[in-house]
Amino acid sequence: ETGVTQSPTHLIKTRGQQVTLRCSSQSGHNTVSWYQQALGQGPQFIFQYYREEENGRGNFPPRFSGLQFPNYSSELNVNALELDDSALYLCASTPGQDPSYEQYFGPGTRLTVT
């Protein structure tokens, strides 16, 4: 069974640019959530995708957007990057919509905005 994978591992962008982060969910999981973790803080929920539809969003501006594909992999897109977007971006997958399911996290993508 393949776990949650994310790419790239690290990247550096300039303020104002756009970035796309990718996540492959664990085999058999149709629900993917994205989290932002700033240094020294707990992860903050960005949004969740279930069967290609956004299903819940945290307190993030519209320049944070996402997609989920038929194979349940997902992308997180961030436009007009700001310095405060520098963080570790984590994705997590679960086998369905039941909130009692355990969430499995990927290794994260470290984004640095200069």
Add this chain to the structure above:
Amino acid sequence: KQEVTQIPAALSVPEGENLVLNCSFTDSAIYNLQWFRQDPGKGLTSLLLIQSSQREQTSGRLNASLDKSSGRSTLYIAASQPGDSATYLCAVVANDYKLSFGAGTTVTVRA
């Protein structure tokens, strides 16, 4: 809005000592609580999942308790080892499906 607090923010113990990490949450209407381990710059490793109907879960040297009515959970790590040095995060899930995290407790186990 669910608020999750972890106390202390950091602790340092000698090898062999038992660890006690605390987590509190403001809204008791949760589905489950997860404890995670995070090594510096890395992703989250799930340690224990406690469903709302359970009082505790155990895995090896780890034991987590849950008192939903009082909004508290405690993670016990027996006979700590230097390899236990990491940040430990707790998170709860309510009916909005998202995990609400605490800021974590950073543990250092001295050899």
